[in-house]
Each structure stands twice: as C-alpha cells, then as structure tokens.
Amino acid sequence: MGDGYHLADFGAYTVGGRMIDVAGRATREINFMPTASFTYDPNGTFAIEHLYVQYFVPASRNALPPVLLLHGGGLSGSTWETTPDGRPGWLHGLLRRGFEVHVVDNVERGRAGWCAIEGIWPDVPIQRSLQEAWTLFRFGRPGDFDARKPFPGQRFPTGALDTFARGFVPRWTSTGPAASAAFEALIDRFEQVTVICHSQGGQFAFEAAASRPGRISALCAIEPSGFTNTPEVLRGVPVLMVHGDFLDCDERWQQMNARWRAWVDALAGPDADDAVTTMSLPREGIRGNSHMVMMDDNSDVVLERVVEWLDGVRPR
Amino acid sequence: MGDGYHLADFGAYTVGGRMIDVAGRATREINFMPTASFTYDPNGTFAIEHLYVQYFVPASRNALPPVLLLHGGGLSGSTWETTPDGRPGWLHGLLRRGFEVHVVDNVERGRAGWCAIEGIWPDVPIQRSLQEAWTLFRFGRPGDFDARKPFPGQRFPTGALDTFARGFVPRWTSTGPAASAAFEALIDRFEQVTVICHSQGGQFAFEAAASRPGRISALCAIEPSGFTNTPEVLRGVPVLMVHGDFLDCDERWQQMNARWRAWVDALAGPDADDAVTTMSLPREGIRGNSHMVMMDDNSDVVLERVVEWLDGVRPR
Numbered sequence: 001m002g003d004g005y006h007l008a009d010f011g012a013y014t015v016g017g018r019m020i021d022v023a024g025r026a027t028r029e030i031n032f033m034p035t036a037s038f039t040y041d042p043n044g045t046f047a048i049e050h051l052y053v054q055y056f057v058p059a060s061r062n063a064l065p066p067v068l069l070l071h072g073g074g075l076s077g078s079t080w081e082t083t084p085d086g087r088p089g090w091l092h093g094l095l096r097r098g099f100e101v102h103v104v105d106n107v108e109r110g111r112a113g114w115c116a117i118e119g120i121w122p123d124v125p126i127q128r129s130l131q132e133a134w135t136l137f138r139f140g141r142p143g144d145f146d147a148r149k150p151f152p153g154q155r156f157p158t159g160a161l162d163t164f165a166r167g168f169v170p171r172w173t174s175t176g177p178a179a180s181a182a183f184e185a186l187i188d189r190f191e192q193v194t195v196i197c198h199s200q201g202g203q204f205a206f207e208a209a210a211s212r213p214g215r216i217s218a219l220c221a222i223e224p225s226g227f228t229n230t231p232e233v234l235r236g237v238p239v240l241m242v243h244g245d246f247l248d249c250d251e252r253w254q255q256m257n258a259r260w261r262a263w264v265d266a267l268a269g270p271d272a273d274d275a276v277t278t279m280s281l282p283r284e285g286i287r288g289n290s291h292m293v294m295m296d297d298n299s300d301v302v303l304e305r306v307v308e309w310l311d312g313v314r315p316r
Numbered sequence: 317m318g319d320g321y322h323l324a325d326f327g328a329y330t331v332g333g334r335m336i337d338v339a340g341r342a343t344r345e346i347n348f349m350p351t352a353s354f355t356y357d358p359n360g361t362f363a364i365e366h367l368y369v370q371y372f373v374p375a376s377r378n379a380l381p382p383v384l385l386l387h388g389g390g391l392s393g394s395t396w397e398t399t400p401d402g403r404p405g406w407l408h409g410l411l412r413r414g415f416e417v418h419v420v421d422n423v424e425r426g427r428a429g430w431c432a433i434e435g436i437w438p439d440v441p442i443q444r445s446l447q448e449a450w451t452l453f454r455f456g457r458p459g460d461f462d463a464r465k466p467f468p469g470q471r472f473p474t475g476a477l478d479t480f481a482r483g484f485v486p487r488w489t490s491t492g493p494a495a496s497a498a499f500e501a502l503i504d505r506f507e508q509v510t511v512i513c514h515s516q517g518g519q520f521a522f523e524a525a526a527s528r529p530g531r532i533s534a535l536c537a538i539e540p541s542g543f544t545n546t547p548e549v550l551r552g553v554p555v556l557m558v559h560g561d562f563l564d565c566d567e568r569w570q571q572m573n574a575r576w577r578a579w580v581d582a583l584a585g586p587d588a589d590d591a592v593t594t595m596s597l598p599r600e601g602i603r604g605n606s607h608m609v610m611m612d613d614n615s616d617v618v619l620e621r622v623v624e625w626l627d628g629v630r631p632r
Contacts, residue, residue: 003324003375004322004323004324004325004375005322005323005325005326006320006321006322006323007320007321007322007323008319008320009320009321010321010408011397011398011404011405011408012394012397012398013398013402014479014482014483017482019446019478019481022445030442030489031489038452038568040442041445041447041448042442042443042445043445044445044446044447044448045445045446045447045481046443046444046445046446046481046484047446047478047481047482047484050482052394052482054397059319059320076427076429077427078328078368078427081327081328081370082327082328082329086329088327089327092326092327105427110426110427110429111392111393111394111421111426111427111483111485112482113392113426113482113483113484113485113486114485114486115443115486116440116441116442116443116486117443124432125432126346126356126358126432127358127362127431127432127433128362129338129357129358129359129360129361129362130335130360130361130362130363131357131360131361132357132360136354162335162363163330165361165362165363166330166333166363166366166368166428166429167330167427167429168362168363168429169427169429169430170429170430170431170432173346173347252354
C-alpha cells in the first residue's frame with residue numbers, strides 16, 4: 001500500500017462486562033469547572049469489565065480469518081499502532097497485507113475504561129515506571145538506565161523511551177477472570193479468528209483457545225507471560241510462540257524461556273507437528289529483539305515471519 | 317465514500333505531559349498471574365498528564381485545515397467513532413468529506429492513561445452512572461430511567477444506553493490545568509487547525525484559542541460546559557456554538573443556555589458578525605437532540621450544518 005490504506009470499513013465496539021448497582025453511598029459536591037458544579041452521586045448503575053475494540057477492514061482482503069491484536073499488561077491497543085519512534089506498527093503491516101484487524105483495549109485498559117468505585121475490585125492498581133520497563137522489557141542493564149545505554153545490538157528504539165512510556169496505563173492484578181470472560185465474548189463474535197497476543201495477553205488468548213474449540217484458527221503468542229494450566233487443552237490449535245533476544249539477561253527471563261520450551265513441548269505431545277512451534281528469533285539469526293518485538297526496528301521483518309507462519313497453517 | 321475510506325495515512329501519537337520521580341515508597345509482592353509474580357516497586361520515573369491522538373489523513377483532502385476532535389468529560393475519543401447503535405460517527409463523516417482528522421483522548425482519559433500513584437493528584441476520581449447520564453445528557457426525566465422512556469421525540473438512541481455507558485471512563489476534577497497545557501501543546505503542532513469540541517472539551521479549546529492566537533482557524537463547540545473567563549480574548553476566532561433540544565428540562569440546562577447566549581453576545585461585541593454565532597438546533601427546526609449530538613439519530617444532518625459553517629469561515 002504505497003498509496004496508503006484503502007479500507008472497506010472501520011469503527012469501534014465494546015464487548016462483555018457487566019452492570020453493577022451501587023447504593024447507600026454519600027453524595028458530594030463537585031466543582032470541577034468554574035461553570036459546571038454539581039452534586040456528584042456515586043450511586044447508580046455502572047458498566048464495568050467490558051473491553052473495547054477498534055476494527056479495520058481493508059478493501060482488498062486476503063483469504064485468512066480476521067486478526068485480533070491483544071496487547072500485554074500495563075499497555076493498550078496503542079501497542080500495535082505507530083511505534084514510539086514513529087514507524088507504522090503491526091496494525092499497519094497487517095492491513096497492508098490484506099488482513100481484517102481488530103485491535104483490543106482489554107478490560108480496565110485504555111478506552112475500555114475502568115472501575116473507579118471503591119470496593120468493587122479488591123486491589124489497588126499498579127503503574128509501570130520507566131526503570132521497570134527498562135529491565136523487564138530487556139532494553140538494558142538496570143545500572144545503565146540513567147545513561148540510557150541499551151544492550152549492544154538492541155533493536156528497541158530506546159531513544160524514544162519517554163514516548164513509549166506515555167503508552168503505559170495502570171493495571172489491576174485482580175481483573176484476570178473478567179478479562180478472560182470479555183475476551184471469550186469477543187471470540188464468540190467470530191466464526192474463525194486469528195489471535196496475535198503479547199505478554200499478559202497470552203493468558204487470555206490461551207484460555208479462550210481452550211474454551212472455544214474450533215474458533216481460533218491460529219494463535220501467535222509474542223513472549224506470552226501466561227498460559228493455560230494444562231497445555232494439552234490446546235491441541236488442535238496451531239500455536240506459534242515468538243521470542244526475542246537477551247533472554248539470559250536475568251533470572252526471570254531464563255525461567256520464562258525454560259517455561260516456554262516446556263510448555264510448547266507438552267503441547268506438541270507425542271505426535272508433534274509443525275503447527276506448534278517456538279520461533280526463537282536469535283536462533284533464526286534475527287538478533288537484538290526486546291520484549292516489545294512489535295516496536296523494535298526490525299518489527300516488519302518479524303511480522304513477515306509471523307504472516308508466513310499464518311499462511312502455512314491457514315484453514316483449507 | 318460509498319466505496320469505503322481511502323486513507324493516505326493514519327496512526328497515533330502522544331503530546332505533552334511531564335515526568336515525575338517517585339522515591340521512598342515501599343515495594344510489595346505482586347502475584348497477578350500464576351506464572352509471573354514479581355516484586356512491584358512503586359518508585360521510579362513515570363510519564364503522566366500527556367494526551368493521546370489518533371489521526372487519519374484521507375487520500376483526497378479538502379482545502380480546510382485539519383480537524384481536532386476533543387471529547388467531553390468522562391468520555392474518550394471513542395465519542396466520535398461508531399455510535400452506540402452502530403452508525404458511522406463524526407470521525408467517519410469528516411473523513412468522507414475530505415478532512416484530515418485528529419481524535420484526542422484527553423489527559424487521564426482512554427489511551428492517554430492516568431496516574432495511579434497516590435498523592436500526585438489531590439482528589440479521587442468520579443465515574444458516571446447510567447442514571448446521571450440519563451438526566452445530565454437530557455435523554456429523559458429522572459423518573460423515567462427505569463422504564464427507559466425517553467423524552468418524546470428524543471433522537472439519542474436510548475435503546476443503546478448500555479452500550480453508550482461502556483464508553484464512559486472515570487475522571488478527576490483536578491486535572492483541568494494539565495489538560496489545558498497538553499491541548500495547547502497539541503495545537504502548537506499545527507500551523508492552522510479547526511477544533512470541534514464537546515462539553516468539558518470547550519474549556520480546553522477556548523483556552524487554547526485564547527493563548528494561541530492565529531492557530532485555530534475555526535472553533536465549533538458542541539454544548540460546551542466551560543469557557544474562558546473573558547469572552548473578549550477570543551475575538552478574531554470564528555466560533556460556532558451548537559446546542560440541542562430539551563434545554564428547559566431542568567434548571568442546570570436553563571442556566572447553561574442563558575450562559576451560552578450571554579457568552580456569545582459578549583464575544584460578538586459591538587461589531588458582531590456572522591463569525592460568532594449560536595446554532596440552536598430547535599430554533600432551526602431540528603428538534604429532539606440530546607447533549608450527545610454526535611450520537612443522535614440525525615448526527616449526519618448536524619455534522620453537515622457544522623461543515624457548512626466551517627466552509628463559510630475558511631481561511632481564504
């Protein structure tokens with residue numbers, strides 16, 4: 001699409017969640033604008049725990065099922081848009097390749113909103129610092145954060161770290177079941193769908209693949225941090241696990257890497273075939289990728305590999 | 317665009333805000349996924365008070381400046397997308413008419429994220445109930461909420477009230493100055509820009525028009541709830557104030573209506589011309605509009621009036 005993006009349609013919708021009724025709480029005076037004070041009544045009916053989806057349908061669609069893009073923890077659907085250093089994201093790359101794409105803002109993230117009513121969710125939200133992102137996303141050593149000196153060969157655009165951080169959103173630790181339920185409700189809207197998920201999104205994608213047999217025609221998990229309890233429930237679903245470089249940088253990632261391998265092995269089972277595979281980017285000679293593969297400077301190269309895999313496992 | 321939407325480009329960016337450094341707070345153990353527990357450190361550097369923008373550039377642009385769409389309080393940029401009952405929103409209508417459109421998620425709303433760190437913002441967030449929306453947005457009488465019986469002739473799709481409520485996001489009452497600053501930083505990215513704002517967005521749009529003379533070529537305020545202290549500072553900026561029906565339904569709206577009229581009269585001054593005007597939809601024979609004009613069933617009719625006005629005040 002050197003001449004831009006020709007869309008047959010685009011738009012947004014929300015899925016899942018529940019209504020809660022709040023009663024017996026005290027009203028209070030709100031004076032938030034010089035001209036618009038009013039009595040705030042915290043009682044009533046509130047919509048919570050839905051997710052938000054923005055969808056794009058290219059005018060020339062390929063023959064593969066629509067793609068759901070499910071972001072990781074502390075992030076929103078903006079993960080897949082323009083990269084922090086201003087390049088087109090995977091959303092753009094998928095549209096350019098003729099995929100219909102649905103970008104999710106998960107429960108309590110981004111445009112899905114969140115529940116500000118005390119006592120509904122038991123925990124307090126957490127927020128990611130730049131320092132945590134620096135180490136958790138494998139940009140560089142903790143001691144090199146202040147100097148913004150990344151790992152040698154780092155492909156994440158660490159010069160745009162501040163911009164990346166403006167894409168962080170707070171998160172609760174108690175809303176996993178609600179997020180799973182909403183994502184399953186989303187899956188139910190499709191006959192067949194492809195899921196590309198990242199990090200925390202893996203949890204919800206794998207659970208939905210297990211509980212909605214036959215719906216997810218292919219599942220690409222970019223460095224998933226959550227899984228189903230038993231891999232066997234996913235047999236029959238083509239799964240691709242993609243991971244980047246620098247996994248030896250700390251113990252957490254060494255453990256996660258071992259877990260990915262063990263999980264894929266268990267999922268493949270005795271009749272392993274190519275439909276369940278781990279794509280280790282460094283093992284394929286693609287070095288320098290962080291946890292944020294879809295933002296790294298070779299994001300298009302990795303997406304091309306993912307699309308080749310999708311094409312190989314397409315429903316026929 | 318019966319054949320869809322041909323875009324030269326689209327994408328997203330963030331603007332404004334600040335970095336804060338948090339120190340001296342206790343870490344705690346987080347165990348939010350079976351496979352991904354870690355020690356949460358609430359200290360470090362955090363990006364807050366920026367806004368998020370998603371932009372769309374049609375392949376065939378008209379000659380008018382880009383349009384910024386600025387939503388109201390307790391809402392996000394999804395205000396301008398698909399309506400709750402599934403029709404194309406003003407975003408779609410503007411693209412179809414050849415406008416470049418930038419959709420804002422204001423500070424602490426939607427994909428702009430918010431600050432979960434205690435003590436940074438002084439107040440607690442508030443959240444809008446369906447009951448509050450029912451009366452505040454002039455859908456019907458308070459006593460008719462349970463039966464979902466709207467005002468006679470109501471144009472808001474009240475059958476989709478639950479869907480609309482899934483677009484609500486919590487809000488703080490203390491972040492106005494931060495939102496103004498971020499919106500001004502956004503304006504600074506454009507040589508000339510058109511602003512269409514709604515409700516609370518009026519406050520930030522009017523303030524930016526006053527502080528950035530010459531940048532805002534036209535300002536269309538849909539039922540604004542905030543203004544500049546002195547209307548005179550906006551002289552020279554073409555302003556259109558649009559309001560819907562049912563303004564006699566309660567005292568708040570009667571007062572707001574009087575305020576709009578007084579403010580426009582003061583802005584027009586002794587040399588009033590057509591560049592400053594109030595478009596009362598019922599006075600023009602367009603009856604039944606709620607506060608959510610861009611979602612009402614005649615939203616396209618109203619948009620067409622707005623575009624006619626924009627075309628009339630275009631820079632020449």
